[in-house]
Amino acid sequence: xxxxxxxxxxxxxxxxxxxxxxxxxxxxxxxxxxxxxxxxxxxxxxxxxxxxxxxxxxxxxxxxxxxxxxxxxxxxxxxxxxxxxxxxxxxxxxxxxxxxxxxxxxxxxxxxxxxxxxxxxxxx
Amino acid sequence: xxxxxxxxxxxxxxxxxxxxxxxxxxxxxxxxxxxxxxxxxxxxxxxxxxxxxxxxxxxxxxxxxxxxxxxxxxxxxxxxxxxxxxxxxxxxxxxxxxxxxxxxxxxxxxxxxxxxxxxxxxxxxxxxxxxxxxxxxxxxxxxxxxxxxxxxxxxxxxxxxxxxxxxxxxxxxxxxxxxxxxxxx
Numbered sequence: 009x010x011x012x013x014x015x016x017x018x019x020x021x022x023x024x025x026x027x028x029x030x031x032x033x034x035x036x037x038x039x040x041x042x043x044x045x046x047x048x049x050x051x052x053x054x055x056x057x058x059x060x061x062x063x064x065x066x067x068x069x070x071x072x073x074x075x076x077x078x079x080x081x082x083x084x085x086x087x088x089x090x091x092x093x094x095x096x097x098x099x100x101x102x103x104x105x106x107x108x109x110x111x112x113x114x115x116x117x118x119x120x121x122x123x124x125x126x127x128x129x130x131x132x
Numbered sequence: 133x134x135x136x137x138x139x140x141x142x143x144x145x146x147x148x149x150x151x152x153x154x155x156x157x158x159x160x161x162x163x164x165x166x167x168x169x170x171x172x173x174x175x176x177x178x179x180x181x182x183x184x185x186x187x188x189x190x191x192x193x194x195x196x197x198x199x200x201x202x203x204x205x206x207x208x209x210x211x212x213x214x215x216x217x218x219x220x221x222x223x224x225x226x227x228x229x230x231x232x233x234x235x236x237x238x239x240x241x242x243x244x245x246x247x248x249x250x251x252x253x254x255x256x257x258x259x260x261x262x263x264x265x266x267x268x269x270x271x272x273x274x275x276x277x278x279x280x281x282x283x284x285x286x287x288x289x290x291x292x293x294x295x296x297x298x299x300x301x302x303x304x305x306x307x308x309x310x311x312x313x314x315x316x317x
Binding site for chain 1: 133134138141142145149197202203206246249250252253256257258280281284285286291292293294295296298301302305
């Protein structure tokens with residue numbers, strides 16, 4: 009068994025982190041994850057953590073929030089991406105692969121991942 | 133629901149929907165009594181007696197838009213199917229306490245799953261809610277308060293890579309050290 013870390017390690021890490029402070033690019037993007045019973049059962053947690061991982065890899069600042077069941081349980085996990093000034097896109101059946109694609113294609117390059125789109129709300 | 137970590141995530145979502153600011157999750161592995169006992173305590177708005185009685189019926193819901201609401205009914209079914217019990221206690225404006233169990237060695241007991249991912253998801257999605265988790269066996273226990281995490285990382289930053297990586301490692305080692313199970317994935 010490897011040694012168990014402690015909370016002090018976390019503080020040490022923070023000091024280290026502050027030393028090589030990286031400024032994050034603020035993109036103003038919002039990602040909304042459906043976290044109802046249906047979403048969780050379909051794997052919303054993994055989709056959410058995958059997106060977060062990809063965002064962190066690229067040092068982006070994205071706001072991740074949650075919502076409940078919106079009544080499209082058969083399409084869960086559902087993820088909405090809102091980029092300021094663009095249409096709001098709802099993705100359905102988001103697997104880990106699609107989650108990675110959403111970050112790389114949609115959030116970074118602004119190309120919508122067409123095969124996974126199930127809804128689109130026109131920008132106001 | 134495939135595993136206990138997802139069941140907990142689902143039930144804590146109820147607490148969040150009930151405006152809780154503090155949620156306490158306890159997992160107790162009672163080897164002597166062959167039980168796995170899970171308690172979820174919140175300080176949300178609670179439910180009236182009538183709702184408390186009805187809420188584990190799969191056809192009951194407080195929602196007005198659609199008539200579904202399966203989380204509690206599902207958990208009750210699973211725990212009773214696995215030789216355990218299911219209790220729900222609620223006081224209006226005080227909070228709700230869920231207490232359910234599984235027989236440890238029962239065929240139908242779900243595996244633990246990724247408890248660390250459940251905790252991390254809760255922290256990231258609900259920065260204003262305090263989540264305390266504790267896991268105990270007959271001899272040892274482990275507790276983590278979200279307050280302690282915040283104090284050590286300074287302001288916000290929970291969703292940053294170094295925090296998540298550390299948390300995952302920290303929780304995984306402590307959880308599985310106590311729960312010791314085949315599903316270490």
